[in-house]
Amino acid sequence: MELGLKGKSGFVGGSSRGLGLAIARELLSEGASVAISGRDAARLEGVAAALAQEFGAERVLPVAADLAEPTAIDNALARARDHFGSLQFGIANAGGPPAGPAIASSEGDWQRAFDLHLIGALRFARNLLPHFDEQGFGRLLFLTSVAVKQPLPNLGISNGIRAGVAGLAKTLSLESRHPAVTINCILPGYTRTERLDELAAALAARQGGTPGEVFERWEAEIPLRRIARPDELARVAVFLVSEAASYINGVALAVDGGLSRALL
Ligand SMILES: NC(=O)c1ccc[n+]([C@@H]2O[C@H](COP(=O)([O-])OP(=O)(O)OC[C@H]3O[C@@H](n4cnc5c(N)ncnc54)[C@H](OP(=O)(O)O)[C@@H]3O)[C@@H](O)[C@H]2O)c1
Numbered sequence: 001m002e003l004g005l006k007g008k009s010g011f012v013g014g015s016s017r018g019l020g021l022a023i024a025r026e027l028l029s030e031g032a033s034v035a036i037s038g039r040d041a042a043r044l045e046g047v048a049a050a051l052a053q054e055f056g057a058e059r060v061l062p063v064a065a066d067l068a069e070p071t072a073i074d075n076a077l078a079r080a081r082d083h084f085g086s087l088q089f090g091i092a093n094a095g096g097p098p099a100g101p102a103i104a105s106s107e108g109d110w111q112r113a114f115d116l117h118l119i120g121a122l123r124f125a126r127n128l129l130p131h132f133d134e135q136g137f138g139r140l141l142f143l144t145s146v147a148v149k150q151p152l153p154n155l156g157i158s159n160g161i162r163a164g165v166a167g168l169a170k171t172l173s174l175e176s177r178h179p180a181v182t183i184n185c186i187l188p189g190y191t192r193t194e195r196l197d198e199l200a201a202a203l204a205a206r207q208g209g210t211p212g213e214v215f216e217r218w219e220a221e222i223p224l225r226r227i228a229r230p231d232e233l234a235r236v237a238v239f240l241v242s243e244a245a246s247y248i249n250g251v252a253l254a255v256d257g258g259l260s261r262a263l264l
Pocket residue numbers: 013014015016017018019020037038039040041043065066067068093094095096097116143144145146187188189190191192193194195196
């Protein structure tokens with residue numbers, strides 16, 4: 001299958017490690033050019049240098065930014081657009097909110113997650129959709145969580161905020177009405193990244209036992225009986241932003257090994 005990503009360019013949020021980095025790497029493998037981002041500039045530069053060596057310096061642009069800052073998303077997208085000439089895809093992603101029960105989580109943490117994930121998603125859309133409409137093609141993808149379909153234990157803020165992002169994404173897909181601009185969500189289940197190690201440690205501290213035992217409990221819940229690898233999520237994200245996914249719009253696609261018990 002031809003994905004049609006050769007020569008296309010885009011921005012992947014939160015991509016100095018974890019799921020975002022796995023997605024950036026797969027996009028580069030398919031011939032796209034990618035702006036990667038993260039707050040830790042030194043780490044980001046190191047990752048960009050390694051990717052540039054593998055895929056070519058002109059196809060990798062590091063943009064260090066805290067995407068929770070009010071103007072950061074506009075500035076980062078402007079830099080990527082200036083560098084590549086135009087953008088055909090944008091993937092809204094950043095680090096997840098702190099773990100903990102909903103009520104015990106501070107209002108400050110709720111507010112920060114609201115700003116980073118929900119208002120951040122809106123900022124990606126406000127910036128990219130007019131640009132996509134004008135050029136006659138575009139893919140906007142929000143990376144959220146399987147928590148949209150089934151709330152996850154000890155992730156109160158994530159459970160609350162991700163649902164808002166899914167509602168926004170669906171609304172945008174209904175409002176957009178351009179035949180070649182799609183807006184979708186991808187919902188990772190438990191996937192082996194630093195974030196998941198942190199969540200296992202937080203849950204072990206809260207419930208007792210070791211992080212290893214938390215992983216065993218998670219695996220027992222998943223019909224495929226294992227935690228995903230980042231590349232398994234990344235390949236689906238790459239498909240959703242490709243030309244090949246031309247008639248997929250307004251979906252919230254779980255890549256969770258069957259974890260969610262929801263029918264749809
Ligand atoms: N892994 C899973 O099992 C799983 C499951 C469901 C949902 N998710 C969600 O998927 C997203 C990605 O997860 P992950 O596992 O890849 O997380 P991760 O390993 O923690 O990586 C997060 C990435 O985002 C960057 N980042 C964090 N906060 C940022 C900010 N404010 N501005 C810009 N960049 C930022 C990080 O770099 P810096 O720290 O340098 O900024 C890093 O590159 C998260 O929202 C997570 O909650 C993950």
